[in-house]
Amino acid sequence: MNKAHARWVIYLTLGFALVWMLLPFSIEWRSLRPDIASLALFYWVLALPHRVGITTAFAVGIAQDLIEGAPLGLSSPGLMLATLLLLLSYQRIRQYDLLQQSLVVLVLLLLSAGIEQWLRNGVNVPVMPLEALVGLLCSTMCWIPVRAILRQSRRYYEVY
Amino acid sequence: MLSVLCLVSLFLLRDHPRLLAFQRGATDAVAVTAEIILAPVDGWNRLVQSFQSRAALQDEVFRLQQENRVLKGQTQRLVSLLSENARYKALLNSARDIEDELVAAQITSVSPDPARHMVMLDKGSIDGLREGQPVLGAEGLMGQIVMVGQHNSRAVLITDSAHALPVQVNRSGLRAIAEGSGRIDQLVIRHLAATTDIRVGDLLVTSGLGGRFPHGYPVARVTDVTISPGDAFAVVNAAPSSALDRGRFVLVVVRESADSIQPGSQL
Numbered sequence: 001m002n003k004a005h006a007r008w009v010i011y012l013t014l015g016f017a018l019v020w021m022l023l024p025f026s027i028e029w030r031s032l033r034p035d036i037a038s039l040a041l042f043y044w045v046l047a048l049p050h051r052v053g054i055t056t057a058f059a060v061g062i063a064q065d066l067i068e069g070a071p072l073g074l075s076s077p078g079l080m081l082a083t084l085l086l087l088l089s090y091q092r093i094r095q096y097d098l099l100q101q102s103l104v105v106l107v108l109l110l111l112s113a114g115i116e117q118w119l120r121n122g123v124n125v126p127v128m129p130l131e132a133l134v135g136l137l138c139s140t141m142c143w144i145p146v147r148a149i150l151r152q153s154r155r156y157y158e159v160y
Numbered sequence: 161m162l163s164v165l166c167l168v169s170l171f172l173l174r175d176h177p178r179l180l181a182f183q184r185g186a187t188d189a190v191a192v193t194a195e196i197i198l199a200p201v202d203g204w205n206r207l208v209q210s211f212q213s214r215a216a217l218q219d220e221v222f223r224l225q226q227e228n229r230v231l232k233g234q235t236q237r238l239v240s241l242l243s244e245n246a247r248y249k250a251l252l253n254s255a256r257d258i259e260d261e262l263v264a265a266q267i268t269s270v271s272p273d274p275a276r277h278m279v280m281l282d283k284g285s286i287d288g289l290r291e292g293q294p295v296l297g298a299e300g301l302m303g304q305i306v307m308v309g310q311h312n313s314r315a316v317l318i319t320d321s322a323h324a325l326p327v328q329v330n331r332s333g334l335r336a337i338a339e340g341s342g343r344i345d346q347l348v349i350r351h352l353a354a355t356t357d358i359r360v361g362d363l364l365v366t367s368g369l370g371g372r373f374p375h376g377y378p379v380a381r382v383t384d385v386t387i388s389p390g391d392a393f394a395v396v397n398a399a400p401s402s403a404l405d406r407g408r409f410v411l412v413v414v415r416e417s418a419d420s421i422q423p424g425s426q427l
Contacts, residue, residue, distance in 0.1 A: 021272040022194040027344055027405045031274035058163035066186040068273040069307060069314045072179065073170040080163060126275045126321040126342060135274065 006157040031131040034139040039146045045086045057083040078112030106140040187309035261415035267408050277317040284311040288414040296411040297402030300378035317404050328367035344405045347380050349396040354387045
């Protein structure tokens with residue numbers, strides 16, 4: 001039964017993470033906003049690789065583009081590649097302690113941001129300013145709390 | 161695999177009308193979602209406003225009345241100047257200015273993408289907005305509309321680093337292109353010869369060339385001019401006249417005056 005798997009929790013948390021992008025940040029501090037949507041995606045891929053994969057990554061990327069008003073498909077490829085790497089090595093990454101996991105997340109975020117930059121260059125959308133790197137660090141620091149919250153909800157609702 | 165196929169087709173069909181319609185629809189959906197999650201904040205603000213003291217309100221009414229008087233005085237002169245101008249134009253046999261038609265809109269949110277200077281407005285196609293229409297602040301040009309949903313639209317600001325607009329130095333009539341720098345308080349004017357007559361404090365106004373922006377709206381004021389002896393071009397920076405990161409109310413020019421040409425190119 002679908003209900004027993006409680007898959008709606010996955011999509012609900014991803015939705016909340018995307019809504020986070022809509023909260024108003026002043027124009028100078030925008031780049032520090034942690035990328036909660038990517039973190040939530042990474043968590044679900046690590047936790048439930050048989051449920052959440054490349055297709056979800058694609059959908060999250062499209063949703064991000066729609067929210068930003070960017071050309072569709074700008075954020076997806078980076079997220080998809082990061083997800084692919086996670087799917088290939090989730091068993092190892094699950095064994096890491098939290099700090100090591102945060103580092104892996106930083107690398108994945110850098111990778112997806114790098115691919116996005118490359119695509120932006122290709123389609124003549126302005127590339128991110130350097131401050132965005134600080135934003136990636138903020139996101140990395142959010143990994144531990146995001147992971148804790150999602151882990152709690154996964155256990156509470158028995159998502160599998 | 162399927163996702164990769166989807167990506168490729170999204171790229172190939174990036175200008176397909178259906179896809180654009182979908183993006184326009186998403187503009188509305190995003191705006192509605194933002195409105196819902198910000199409803200508690202808005203409600204609180206409204207509550208605080210409704211408890212504003214009588215004295216503060218009276219002060220504000222007084223201030224606005226004063227301002228209104230001053231503005232009315234200025235318009236009186238404007239009317240006579242307009243008619244004078246129309247007579248001169250008639251003498252010169254040139255096209256007559258029709259007054260621009262404006263729609264007031266409110267900025268509801270700023271794009272979360274730190275590389276872009278885009279804002280969401282609460283007016284859309286049913287209010288007469290179309291893509292390419294100029295957006296004005298109280299003190300000058302702010303940007304232009306790039307995507308129109310039914311009830312909401314997105315506008316790109318002039319400081320966005322993908323944006324450039326033709327301007328004219330008000331003092332000398334010199335034409336130039338003002339590019340966005342990606343910083344909210346700076347425009348860059350490139351490719352001006354080092355011998356050009358441009359000074360700090362010069363007002364830049366829209367030149368009307370290119371047909372997208374009507375002629376004569378203030379854009380920016382020159383803040384620094386650097387001429388290094390070896391270079392062929394001067395480095396000129398300007399600060400936008402309207403504070404792009406302040407204030408919530410903007411005006412959209414929904415019908416331009418007759419002497420501006422209709423837009424022909426996409427951003």
